[in-house]
Amino acid sequence: MQNFFNALNNFLLIALPYMALLVFVVGSIWRYTSTKFKFSSLSSQFLEGSQLFWGSVPFHIGILFLFFGHLTAFLIPRGVLAWNSHPARLIVLEVTAFIFAIAVLIGLVNLVYRRLTHPRISVVTSKMDYAILLLLLLQVVSGLWVAYNFRWGSSWFSSVLTPYLWSIYALQPDVSAVSALPWIVKFHIVGAYLTVLLIPFSRLVHFLVVPLDYLWRPYQQVVWYWDRKKLRKSWTPWSLQRPRNN
């Protein structure tokens, strides 16, 4: 029995993250390069606009906060610990994160409800959409559970999970500390890996192409098929740039 759990731990906490990362990177590149037409956020607002607001907006805002929160704890654990060294600040951080997680939960429930009940939306819902919604729902519920029952997550994440994640990153996986964590925490970790794994095969790809370059792009875009100005210069060697028009 002990052996079995060891093997399971090793698989879920060592093999799975590498698989997930590999599939995510290779899959996303493949998806981006060879099936560009299917690379879309597949918005369904056009078919139903008002219910979506109460799903999409809280979900996205909440998930963005949580994503960057986890990322911060991963990148600068010391900073998080330093911040948490003062109890008041710790409470503020935990409560804020909890509220955003509730927002995600509310958003997800609304999104699932909308997908299930609105006939037009059901038409544009794939199995993968349900799979992703279910996965995210389990993630946020387990996350809330962990946050509530095993305090204070932001601190022990930084001291226990961050070293583990870095060990994965450094190709020297060390699961000794993590394997001792309660099963619900491991469930949350595994759920995260599965989400990463599924990104290239779902509409989640849209977060890889967040259009931030829009901010510094000029408004108008004109595309020329060829540079006629160059063709017209008499000193351009004909063998290289033949003036082909008229």
Next chain:
Amino acid sequence: MDVRAQISMVFHLDKCIGCHTCSIACKNIWTDRKGAEYQWWNNVETKPGTGYPTKWEDQDIYKGGWEKKNGSIDLKGAGKKKGLLNIFHNPNLPVIDDYYEPFTYKYLDLIESPAMDDQPTARPVSLITGKPIDIKMGPNWDDDLSGTPDYARKDPNLHDLSPAEQEAMFQLERMAFFYLPRICNHCLNPACVASCPSGAIYKRGEDGIVLINQKVCRAWRMCVTACPYKKSYYNWHTGKSEKCILCYPRLEAGYAPACMHSCVGRIRYLGVILYDAGQIENAASDETESLVDRQLNMLLDPFDPGVIEAAKENGVADSTIKAAQDSPTYRFVKEWGMALPLHAEFRTLPMLFYVPPLLPVMASLSKQDTSQGEKMDPIAKFWNDTWLYDTSTEDLWGTIDQARFPLKYMANLFAAGDEEKVKLVLKKLMAVRIHRRGITVGDIAPEKVETALREAGMDAETADAIYKLTSLAKFDDRFVIPPAHREQAIEMLEFTGDTKGSIGFGFKENAERGL
């Protein structure tokens, strides 16, 4: 001077018979696909009317186009700030019900129904859900003023007409309407391009056609909001936006776009216009009253040696310059000043121009004469009375001045509210008629013809040229398509003999919905 070439269009509204052939030609080629059933890249509206999507001209609702903000302009409902902030839920996005829910009928039920006491019927079913629906709306639900209280009276262009004027428009005996066919205007300052966060929409340098790259569009759906003409559509099935492509594969092969080719009334003209791209920003940011003039000023004379030289310097092909010189649209828009842009106040600098209709304006206002039966003029074969279209020439511009269709209404559509502009065009149309009638019927004194022409600012030669291009123009006169020189552009060499139902050209993958 930054000279560029633009393929522009002129629609002569007096000739449109509202047959919708253009819409069907377009639908058959491009939008007969799942998710695109509701899209009418070409649609024909009855004016006054609310159009498609309902009330699209009311930017308080749809927030399309540009608006002036401290000296410069920004998108009204999209743009860098609003677009990115509203990316999770765009409050200004129309939903499919603003257009209509696409439907078909269960025709098979007519055939497969077992013997019964009652006739079988073909029930309408939604093309989205496949379930039976009650049809509430279609793309031309208000055709020919049907449902006037609900549609025509709610036309957004009536907003600054007095209640009395509006009432007069809808009196049964005086009701008039005309058709307004619409396609994408392939604007010089396109709001759709500016609003796209992914940068999927672009204007082609060589001919000015505005296209959406289907591989780059990510369904952020801002273009649907931004286009004030609502000519960018969201395909709910593929999760990509689509719009009129001006049949560029046909144009590149030298054919006229399908809507233009099939137009029964022969109202459509297409040709190259050279313009100064350096003025776009200033022209689009000017005061509302001067927008039309500023736009027309950007259009350059293709015979001017200076323009030709600058065009060549800029890489415009000689064949394109030649096409610009032969362009029917240049003559209508610039030389004759008879075509105006639709809703210049949206500030996208649309390059589809309209010759406003004279017929609904000209109709006499005097009392009905019931004894007209005996009055057929033996030579002219017209009713010598005062209640048909008033072609009487007693008082040259009388009918225009007391038009039964308020000029203000026309001005709201075609001249950003400036009645004088519309009036001048109508005078020109009228002058050509008076001139031609002087020749063919001969019941108008030459002095009178001369006065009419002079007051409209044209000579007999011009009037004849207008008449010819309006009434007698053959295919090659109406469509002067510059050679695309496909042989020079690898991108243009993509196979265009594609099959119906596919999404675009040069696709290696099937156009299927994403995972």
